Amino acid sequence: MKKMKTKNVVMVALLSALYLIVYMLSGALVALFGAFGHAISPGLCALLSGSIFVFMSRKVGKFGQFTIMTAILMIIFSIMGAGYLPWIITSMVGAIIADLIASRGNKPAIWKVAIASGILHIGQAWGSIVPSWFFVESYKQEWIERGMEAADMEEKAAATQGMMGVLATAVVFVLAFAGVYLGWLILKKHLSKSED
Amino acid sequence: MKFLEVNPIVLVLINIVSPTMYIFTKASYLQFFLLGFAACLLILMGSFKRLFVLLGIYGVVYAIFETSTGLGVFNSWTSYLVVIIEFVPCLVLASLLISKYSSSQLLSALEGVHLPRTVVIAATITIKYIPAFRREFGYIKESMRLRGIPFTIRRPLRSFKFFIVPQLFRCASLTEEVTAAGLVKGINAPGRRSSYYSQRFRVSDALVLAVFAGGLAAGFVI
Amino acid sequence: MSDTVLEARELGFCYSESEEGIKNNSFKIRKGEVVLLTGDSGSGKTTLLKCLNGLIPSVTEGEITGQLLVGDKDLCEMKMFEKNRFMGSVFQNPRTQFFTENTTSELVFPMENYGMTKADMDKRIGELREEFGLDGLLDRNIHTLSSGERQKVALACALALGQKLLLFDEPSANLDYGSAMRLGRIIKGLKEKGITVIVADHRFYYLSGITDKVLLMNDGSVTCYESEEEFKNSGYDTRSFDLFSIKGFGISGKEERKSGENKRTTPRECVGKITDVSYKNIVSDVSFELYKGEVAALIGSNGVGKTTLARLMCGSIRPTKGKIKTSGMPFYIMQDPDYQLFGTSAENELMMVKKDADEVRTVLESLGLKDKRKAHPFDLSGGQKQRLQIGMAVLCDRDLIIFDEPTSGLDSKSMEKVATRINGLRNKSSVLVISHDYEFIRRVADRVIYLEEGRVKDDYELSEDTLDRLNGAFREMEMKQTCETA
Numbered sequence: 019m020k021k022m023k024t025k026n027v028v029m030v031a032l033l034s035a036l037y038l039i040v041y042m043l044s045g046a047l048v049a050l051f052g053a054f055g056h057a058i059s060p061g062l063c064a065l066l067s068g069s070i071f072v073f074m075s076r077k078v079g080k081f082g083q084f085t086i087m088t089a090i091l092m093i094i095f096s097i098m099g100a101g102y103l104p105w106i107i108t109s110m111v112g113a114i115i116a117d118l119i120a121s122r123g124n125k126p127a128i129w130k131v132a133i134a135s136g137i138l139h140i141g142q143a144w145g146s147i148v149p150s151w152f153f154v155e156s157y158k159q160e161w162i163e164r165g166m167e168a169a170d171m172e173e174k175a176a177a178t179q180g181m182m183g184v185l186a187t188a189v190v191f192v193l194a195f196a197g198v199y200l201g202w203l204i205l206k207k208h209l210s211k212s213e214d
Numbered sequence: 215m216k217f218l219e220v221n222p223i224v225l226v227l228i229n230i231v232s233p234t235m236y237i238f239t240k241a242s243y244l245q246f247f248l249l250g251f252a253a254c255l256l257i258l259m260g261s262f263k264r265l266f267v268l269l270g271i272y273g274v275v276y277a278i279f280e281t282s283t284g285l286g287v288f289n290s291w292t293s294y295l296v297v298i299i300e301f302v303p304c305l306v307l308a309s310l311l312i313s314k315y316s317s318s319q320l321l322s323a324l325e326g327v328h329l330p331r332t333v334v335i336a337a338t339i340t341i342k343y344i345p346a347f348r349r350e351f352g353y354i355k356e357s358m359r360l361r362g363i364p365f366t367i368r369r370p371l372r373s374f375k376f377f378i379v380p381q382l383f384r385c386a387s388l389t390e391e392v393t394a395a396g397l398v399k400g401i402n403a404p405g406r407r408s409s410y411y412s413q414r415f416r417v418s419d420a421l422v423l424a425v426f427a428g429g430l431a432a433g434f435v436i
Numbered sequence: 437m438s439d440t441v442l443e444a445r446e447l448g449f450c451y452s453e454s455e456e457g458i459k460n461n462s463f464k465i466r467k468g469e470v471v472l473l474t475g476d477s478g479s480g481k482t483t484l485l486k487c488l489n490g491l492i493p494s495v496t497e498g499e500i501t502g503q504l505l506v507g508d509k510d511l512c513e514m515k516m517f518e519k520n521r522f523m524g525s526v527f528q529n530p531r532t533q534f535f536t537e538n539t540t541s542e543l544v545f546p547m548e549n550y551g552m553t554k555a556d557m558d559k560r561i562g563e564l565r566e567e568f569g570l571d572g573l574l575d576r577n578i579h580t581l582s583s584g585e586r587q588k589v590a591l592a593c594a595l596a597l598g599q600k601l602l603l604f605d606e607p608s609a610n611l612d613y614g615s616a617m618r619l620g621r622i623i624k625g626l627k628e629k630g631i632t633v634i635v636a637d638h639r640f641y642y643l644s645g646i647t648d649k650v651l652l653m654n655d656g657s658v659t660c661y662e663s664e665e666e667f668k669n670s671g672y673d674t675r676s677f678d679l680f681s682i683k684g685f686g687i688s689g690k691e692e693r694k695s696g697e698n699k700r701t702t703p704r705e706c707v708g709k710i711t712d713v714s715y716k717n718i719v720s721d722v723s724f725e726l727y728k729g730e731v732a733a734l735i736g737s738n739g740v741g742k743t744t745l746a747r748l749m750c751g752s753i754r755p756t757k758g759k760i761k762t763s764g765m766p767f768y769i770m771q772d773p774d775y776q777l778f779g780t781s782a783e784n785e786l787m788m789v790k791k792d793a794d795e796v797r798t799v800l801e802s803l804g805l806k807d808k809r810k811a812h813p814f815d816l817s818g819g820q821k822q823r824l825q826i827g828m829a830v831l832c833d834r835d836l837i838i839f840d841e842p843t844s845g846l847d848s849k850s851m852e853k854v855a856t857r858i859n860g861l862r863n864k865s866s867v868l869v870i871s872h873d874y875e876f877i878r879r880v881a882d883r884v885i886y887l888e889e890g891r892v893k894d895d896y897e898l899s900e901d902t903l904d905r906l907n908g909a910f911r912e913m914e915m916k917q918t919c920e921t922a
Contacts, residue, residue, distance in 0.1 A: 022332075024402045025393045025495060031336040032385040032392070035343035039351070066374075073382045086336060093329070093337045097222075097320035099229040099308025104237075106230070204375045207780040208383070208812060318541035322548075335549075338535055346531075350775065356752050357776040360768050361788070376778045383814035384774050391532035394491055398525040399535070399593070400549035403517035408551045410544040 026078045027086060033074050034090045040067045041091075061190035064139040068197025069204050071135045072128070076209055081121045084138055088113035105145025112141015132198035136191040143190045147183045216260035221419045222315045223323040228426055229304050229311070236300060239433030245300050247429045252303035255422070261310060268306045275299055317341045322409030331407045339392060347381065354380050439467040441601055441632050442488075446502035447512075449487055457498065458483045458656040465634070467600075470627050470646050472667075473636040475653030477819060477847045482605075484653060485636045487512075489603050490519040521550070523601040524594030528609045528845065530583075533590050540575045542589065546596045560596065567629070568592040583615060583738055584917065591622065595631070602626065604635040608642060609845035612738045612872035613910050614917035616642040638847035644677045673848065679874045680907050685898065687856050687879055693899035704728060707835040707866045708749060708766070713758035718744045719890045721758070726836060731858065731867040733877045733898075735906075736887035737913045742870045743771075745887070746838045749868075766836035767829055767865075771844065773821040777813035782824055785813050790831040799827045803857070819850045826857045837861060839869045843876045855879035874910060884909075 022030075044063035074083055088109050095101040120126045120134035235244055249272060256265040279295040311320070317338075325334055355365055358376055365373045396402075442465040450457035458480040465471055475481040486492040493500050494516040504511040511519055527533060536542050543564060547557045564570060568588050578586065594602060604623075608616045620642035623633050627646065635643060650667040652659045661667040668677065685691040708726035713719060719741045726732060734742050747753050748760060750768045770776055779785030782805055786796040800809050803823045808816060813824060822842060829837045839858065843851045851873065858880050861867050871877055877884070877898075884902070886894040886909045894909065896902045 024397060025389060027332055027336050028339060028393045028396065029385060029389040031339035032343055032388055033382075034336070034340045035347055036381060036385060038340070038344055039347055069378050069382065073385075077386055086333060089333050090337045090340050093321075093324060093333065094341060096226050096230060097311065097317070097324065099225065099304065099311045101226075101230050102233045103230055104234055200371075204371075204379065205382070207784075208379060210780075316538055316541065318536055318538060342535055342537065353770070353772075353775040357770060358778070359752075360750055360765070361776065361778070362765075363778065363788070380775060380778060383777075383812075387774060387814060388532060391527065391529055393495060394525075395527055395532050396535065397491065397494060397516050398489060398520050399546040400517045400520055400597075403549050403551070405551050408548050408553060408557075410541065410548060410554060410557050412554075 020080050022078075022080050022082050022086070026080055026083070029078050030074065030083055030086050031090060033070055033078075034087050037067050037070050037087065038091065038094065040070070060139045060142040061186075061193035064135055064190065064194030065197040065200065067201075068132075068135060068194070068199070069201030071131055071198055072201040072205050072209075075120060075126060075131045075134075076205075079121065079124060079126075081117055083121050084113045084116040084134065085110070088138065088141075102145075104148060105142070108144040108148065109138075109141045112138045112144075115141075128198065128202050131202075132195040135198045136194040139190050139194040140187055143187060147186055218255075218258035218418055218422075219413075219416075220255070220259060220422060221323060221326075221413045221415055222311060222320055223326055223415070224419050224422055225307055225311045226320075226323065227423070229307055231426075231430070232304050233301065235430055235433065239430070240436065241296075241300060243433050243436050244430075247433065248300075248303040251426060251429055252307055255307070256310070259310070261314075264306050264310055268302065271302050272299065275302070316411075319411040322411040323413070325407060325409050326412055326415065334407065335396070335401050339396075343388075350381065350384070351377070440464050441467050441506065443505040444502065445505065447484075447487060447504055448501040449483055449492055449498055450501075451483075451496065451498040453497070456480075456483075456656070458487075458653075458658075459501075461502070461658040463651060463658060463660045465632060465649065467632055468627055468630045469632055469648040470623055470643065471632075471634045471649045471651060472640050472643055472647050473634055473651045473653065474638055474640060476638065476849055477817075479653040480656040481636055481638075481653045483656075484651075484658065485603065485605055485634075488634065489523065489525045489605075490514075490516040517550075520546075520599075521597055522599060523603055524597070524599040525603045525605065526590055526594045526607060528606040530586060530590065530610060533593070534578055537578055538575065539570075539573055539578055539581070539589050542578065542593055543574075543596055546593065550597060560598070563598075564592045564596065567595075583611075584618060587615070587619065587622070591626075600630070601632045602634070604633070604637070606637050606845060607635065608637055608639045612913065613874060614737055614913040614915075617914045618917045620644075620646065641677055641679050679910070682875060682878055685878055687852070687859050689879070704730070708762045708868075709760070710745075710749070711759045711761075713745075713748060713755045713760055714890075715741075715744055715748055715753065715755050717890070719748065719755075722887075722890070722892050723758075724885060724892060724895060726866045726868060728835065728864075728866050729862050730882050731862050731869065731880050732883040732885055733881035734868055734870045734885045734887060735872065735877065735909060735913075737916055738872075740887050741890040742887055743840060746840060746868070746870060749836070749838065763835045765834060766838050767832045767834040768838045769825045769829060769840060769842065771840040773818075773825055774814070776825070777821070779813055781810050782813055782816065783809040785824060786827050786831055789828045790833075792831075795831065799830050803827050804853075818845050822846065822850075822854065823857070826854065829861060830857070833864075835865050837865050837867050839867070839871075841870060841872070843871065843873045848875070851876055852879065872913075877906070888912075 041063050044059055044066055048059040048062055092101055092106050092109060096106070116134035116138040119137065120130040232248055252268060253265060256262070256268065275295050275298050279299060321334055321338055354377060358365055363376055365377065444461050444463050447461040448457065448459040461484065473481055473485060483492065486496060487500065487504065490511070492498065500512050506522055534542050535545050540561070543561060544557050547560060552560070561574070565574065568591060570588065570592060573581065573585055573589060578589070581589065607619055611619060623635070623643065624646045626633055640647070645664070647664040650661040650664070652661065652667070652670070652672060661670060683689065685693050704727040706725050706727055711723050713722045722745065734745065736742055744753070746768055748755055749762060750766050777785060779788055783796060783800065786799060787793070790796065800806050803826065805820060805823060805827070808820060813821065816824060826842070842858065843854055846854060855876055858867060858869065869880065881898050884894070884896055884898050884906055885892060894905055896905060898906065
């Protein structure tokens, strides 16, 4: 395992800036899809940012790259007042697992990068999926007291709860996985020289 | 009139913790507590404009919500209203955070909680380059047009490719320059980084946090 | 003598990834000297500079030999962060110099990195404010500063830790003539404060009269000249010490032109017509016509509306008033190649312009990029990227080609090559070059359009008779910068 040098950290920081732009762009796009869209926003972001992950794994390729990237994102969201605890925790855990999968060897196989991106983005998505289970639970009783139909409640809850939560996770993973292959498709020729 | 200076880290902490508490405590209590707490903070910090915005949005949204539930309307729109009611205090505090403190001040606040210097410097660089890259996307788009490779939704993959690739490679070439510029300014010097903007954690900050914690704790009892 | 601040003894460096390197360099630099480090591209100038500022061996890997002494300490044995307490560095690109958006946080950035206390930082800011005249420049958004103010802030940042030695890496590459002359005066001021300055650059007109020592790199070895005079007598091409002494016109520099000589008798084909064009408060009432077979130079200080005018002609922005007519879309080569390279290799990049493999190959060969045809465009050096862009211009079938500062950062040999290529374009198109490179303008331009405050101040065919007008314009641009600083 090679240690990160200053140069590597700088590149991760710059790629994080690019990632955040893609993130904001996907955020704007999913706003059109309502509640379910919100749950898969990390997936759409992953689809579009796959090329950033491919690029990073080829140009930095050192242990800690995903963790530092996620840490930067969490710091920035936090100081903007937009970070919240479960999200930070699941994202960081996802990033560390991603690093364990795809940052240990030199030039990891693309499928490894794809799985790493998948897990990293699941980590991000769970930040909103998992608490929403509790969130909706805590609200349910109250809303029923206030005269809301239990059936309506179930319908709303379903968007993020239970099966839908599992489905959203799967969608995020698949989109992230596909995103990396899309990125690889785009970058293959550009990186071919360094692949020799 | 300003009665209170708050260390930004206090606001950051409040915002990190508050939404999470909806998991554990009753929303009917927490939303009112957060509203009251945020309103008091805004008064003490002398940010009356934000106070009016907060109360205004809250009042209007709450009135619509109450009216529609009263009429028996429950749909995804009303649940959006709930989300607004619950989070608007956090959003107002976030806007206070962004407008009142510069990114250097905010980052130095985080150094107060002993984050590794590497990550703080990396975040500094990221913050600097987000607007720069957004501008550069404009240049790239322009240059595609001049080269006769239009950015069109009809060929999304190709357009996306030409969009993202130059920017990725630019990151690589910028890396060299930024690293050099940073190293001569001592970004990898050993020892603890100090901060020009760091504010001491004062008794008043502790008090604000204590009130906040107390309020949250009360949510478990009620 | 005890006032030696830096001494190199048999300093050498060998890159671990290539054969190149520098060897056996010995020289002494005394306190308060202004030292010019020059030489052609590939001579080892950059390598030596990196040895001095510590990027070698901190970032670039390889083997360093010999000694670099500051007092009795050997810099080669020090860590990068220790070295930078002795010397400050200013790099070529102003965009990557800064780490924050605010001047004060930028000034304290190095101090924070070295863990200075708040009290010490406040004290140092006070000193810097006095030394560099930063009144009114503290706690400002960096984007709102003028280029001169930004330069001041960048300098103050480089010397924030109280360094007494300052290194400049190609400072003139991104500066117009007036700004470079202003930099010369700033360096003179630093010298008077007892700060030792080392400037690595291949253009040095702005150092005329203030240089104490010249280190000329050639093939990895340094030759040391103890004065400007001695350097001028060395036989190295030092004409750029005095720009206006250049003789002749055209590529060879041997063309003599009298006015009226190059008035063509055949009617010329007009490919661009601009009539009374205004844009916001940047460009006002500009009119001119561009013809095939002509290379026109658009000159003027930075920020005077040159690039805006180019963007107007390309239709990137619409004029608020007036009319622009061009025959087809112009081919616009932006100053920064990084935004306009999309290909997977040099060859592929050109194929995107014209799908003719044979012609692409010929062009690559004529540009000296044959060996690099498979290389990724972003792996090329600055000069090579520039040539690749010229290749695109050669291959494109547009009637009007606009270059924005095509020679920034090029040494005189590369500049001459670029001039030759651009000269060759006149057969098929009209060429408009935005440039503040005096030598280059003398090599390529048939015509000069001088822009001042968004208006065309002067527009003439360049010849012996109009030369005074060109020289006058450059002197005027210098004067303007002087006023701004004062």
